[in-house]
Amino acid sequence: MATPFKRLCVRAARSHPPSLRPFSSSPTPLAKPPSTNAANPSLTPFPAEEPVLDPVYEDDDISSLGHAELDQHRELREMVRIAAWEMPALTALHKRFKAPDRRQLPLRWRYTTYMGESHPAARKVVVEFRPQDLPELDAQQKAKLLKLAGPRWNPRTGVVKMSCESFETQAQNKRFLGDTIEKLVAEARDTEGDSFADVPLDTRHVKAAARPRFPTEWLLTVERKAELEALRRGQVLEEGRKVEGGLLVSGVGAIERERRVEAKRVEEPIMAAAKTPVSGGKMGRKEMGQLRVRR
Template sequence: MVERDAERAFNTGVEEENHTSIDVADITSLGHFELEQQREIREFTRLAAWELPLLSRYAQPFQLPTKKTPFRFRYTSYLNEDHPSAPKVVVEFSPSDLPDLTTPQQHKLIKLAATRYNPSTDTIKMNCESHRTRVENKAHLLDQIKALLNEAKDPADTFEDVPFDFRHHKPKRDLKFPKEWRITPERQAELDRKRALVAEREAKAEAEGKLLAGESQIRLVLGAPNIEGFQGEKEPVLVGLSGRKRRIRG
């Protein structure tokens, strides 16, 4: 066993001595980019093979959000890429889902939210990307929400004399296919009869040789004689003193 290991080490050393070293400077930028892609693919392959199966132990069944969790936070991940929008945090909530607010307080909260409120979906949408990390942005959003709720619960001014202003919202038209345009069985039968009649006419014209086929026209053009020699006489050109060509007008 020791002799085999020594022989293998000796042969390996001989191969390394005879092997010419690779100069990294000889590789083009495109080659370096290809190598970087291969490294990234191998890295994700190793993650999928060894580390991702370990995440199954942390899997939990999906549960619908309850009234105790009315806030929905959304994050955007760009995987292994640094992006300016990666720390951005977006929160959405509906004023009607907040159990501690009365109807006048909900109306005041909607007026305080201003353009962040969507009357079509009854949701308030806020986002923050002023800080470097998601934790800081989420904490900032929570502070803003707490300030809005405290202001909405303040009985000093209920904003009842302030009307709702939804001019910022442009409702989307939900266009639906009219029922009058739907194909009825009678209309479908009529279309089938017309299609059968057209197919019968084309078959009859093809049998009589009157049907214009594109394939036959191509063969006819390809088999036509060469017309380069029948271009006619060339138009005479007069060369002036300045060296520019002048055409003779008839």
């Protein structure tokens, strides 16, 4: 099919000479948009488009990095201005710190955070309190509270420690601990029903760890120091007598003597071979390495 198409192209080129086929590099002008007139009012005119010209860059501005530096400089100046003019005015609101009373705030809460990272242990809440800091309980009620707390009470520190991580958020776990403490205190106040007076306080959950103590026999007293000094002085005198009598064995001297014996043992075969007479003639020159090899 390519051959008939080629023939048609050749015929078209011959029928239209180059003088009648103008070529131009300029684009073909677009048709003008129709305009409204009285004859055809249904035609809508195109909106007039104004040419958008790029603003001329006159080299009177700085880069974006420079603007960032200026913003940082402005922020620092604002902070210095606040420190110089507004911070001194806060001295009028100064109050002396007063440590809170444990009787007013008996509960001590502890939370765990991982600085924005999600972790299963972040929901755990721990609360500690001392039964002695609860003024609304008497001695009998405090004893009942300790028996109800069970192994959560440490008799060494006198602190009841409880924790919860059963719920998804810290607020839920804290609310659960607060409700549990309220129920515990309410049950401890009820001494008419059952005061637990016949139940002994169980402290088997606390096991005393044996701490090694320094033996008193090892302490350096004045008499012991004098005895050790006399013993060291006697050892020094005895060593001096051995050195003078030649009875003290020196390790360095023994090593040097052994090295001399070993060096002498190695040198003897070499000297014996050097003293052996060399045979004369061709065999003698061969043994001395003086025989020239002929090619």
